[in-house]
Amino acid sequence: MSQGSISARSPMTYSPRILDLPTSDRPRERLMAQGSRYLTDAELLAILLGTGQGPGKLSAIGLGQYLLQSFGANQQNPLMVLREINFAELIKISGIGPAKATTILAAIELGKRICQSRPAERTIIDDPALAAAALASELMWQSQERFAVLLLDVKHRLLGTQVISIGTATETLAHPRDIFREIIRQGATRAIIAHNHPSGQLDPSAEDLELTRQLLSGANLLGIPLLDHLILGNGDFTSLRQTTDLWENYPQGD
Numbered sequence: 263m264s265q266g267s268i269s270a271r272s273p274m275t276y277s278p279r280i281l282d283l284p285t286s287d288r289p290r291e292r293l294m295a296q297g298s299r300y301l302t303d304a305e306l307l308a309i310l311l312g313t314g315q316g317p318g319k320l321s322a323i324g325l326g327q328y329l330l331q332s333f334g335a336n337q338q339n340p341l342m343v344l345r346e347i348n349f350a351e352l353i354k355i356s357g358i359g360p361a362k363a364t365t366i367l368a369a370i371e372l373g374k375r376i377c378q379s380r381p382a383e384r385t386i387i388d389d390p391a392l393a394a395a396a397l398a399s400e401l402m403w404q405s406q407e408r409f410a411v412l413l414l415d416v417k418h419r420l421l422g423t424q425v426i427s428i429g430t431a432t433e434t435l436a437h438p439r440d441i442f443r444e445i446i447r448q449g450a451t452r453a454i455i456a457h458n459h460p461s462g463q464l465d466p467s468a469e470d471l472e473l474t475r476q477l478l479s480g481a482n483l484l485g486i487p488l489l490d491h492l493i494l495g496n497g498d499f500t501s502l503r504q505t506t507d508l509w510e511n512y513p514q515g516d
Contacts, residue, residue, distance in 0.1 A: 289323065303330055303341065310365050316357020325357050339462065341496050345370060345403060373497070384419045387412065387489075390501040393454045394492055400425050401458040401494045409436035409457040413450035414489070421450055436473065438480050445486055452516075453481075454490045462496030466506070474502055478512035487514040 289305040298306065307326030308314075314321040316328055332355055333340035333347075347370075352363035380396045387393050393412055394402075400410050400423060407429040413421040424444050427436045436457070445453045455477060457470075466474075474491045481488040491502040503509050 307366070310369055311362050312365075314357065316355075320357065328357065329355060339496070341462070342403075342405075345374070381420055383422065386418050387414055387420050387454070388418060390490055390492060390499065390504065393456070393490060394494055394499040396420060397423055397456045397492065397494065401456060402497065404458055405460050406430060407458055407460060409441075409455070411441055411444055412454040412456065413445060413448045414452035414454070416451045418452055418489075421448060424448065438473070438476050441477065442480060442484060442486065446484075450486070452487050452489055454492065455488065456492035456494060459493055459495040462498075464493050464495055464498060464500040466491075466493060466500075466502055470502070471506065471508070474506075474508055475512065478508060478514065481514060482512065485515070487516055489514065489516060 289301055289308045292305065293301055293309065301309075304323055304326035307329060308322035311322045311325055314323075314325045316325045318324075320328055329344075330340040333343040344366075347367075349360075349363050349367060352358050352366060353360060358366075380399060381387070381392055385392070385396075387396065396412055397410055401408050408425055409427045409429075410423055410425045412423050415421055426440055426444060429435055441453075441455060455474075470491070470493065477488050477491070489503070493500050493502070
């Protein structure tokens with residue numbers, strides 16, 4: 263097949279070898295220089311794959327893109343499919359043999375175990391990443407929206423977590439009354455609230471922002487500081503305290 267020929271079954275039939283790319287564009291070099299967060303999903307897969315091939319002799323990056331396209335058929339979230347894939351399914355994909363499949367599966371399992379690990383009770387929660395880690399097992403990869411609260415004492419030490427409500431794939435219901443009732447019932451004096459977006463899109467909705475305003479106002483009245491509102495999904499999170507001006511408008515006695 264010529265370089266310019268593209269089959270209907272595979273939209274990618276040629277991509278340059280990683281060694282042909284400028285050093286600054288190679289996935290391993292980019293990871294070392296910039297950090298893993300700045301790599302695309304295909305680039306992260308390319309590092310695991312090591313080499314390419316598959317339809318049209320793809321590069322490792324091209325093969326990673328091909329995998330994601332295969333997983334994303336029927337408008338599925340490719341990372342959600344990848345998270346649940348097994349060995350037999352992987353080796354059916356052109357370009358993926360036992361060595362590549364086992365490497366990918368080992369990385370997925372390690373990622374799951376990391377996400378499911380959580381800070382020990384009484385850990386001081388002084389960073390949004392720690393709060394997200396404490397809530398990841400309840401929220402991060404769920405197919406339905408869930409709303410949860412992270413319970414802290416006056417020194418910001420972790421007392422526990424509690425799922426307040428479970429919604430549908432696109433919405434969840436949480437009332438400030440139910441949230442504060444649980445915080446008070448558990449004897450917490452500080453709290454962080456969180457919910458997940460199963461789509462992986464982490465931008466807050468208008469409803470998310472309005473609920474946060476209500477909770478910040480209620481927290482002031484009750485004297486129970488609300489330290490943050492996190493949105494989790496697909497292995498990442500965002501902090502509304504860091505990305506909005508809500509806490510400037512509703513100052514909390516941290």
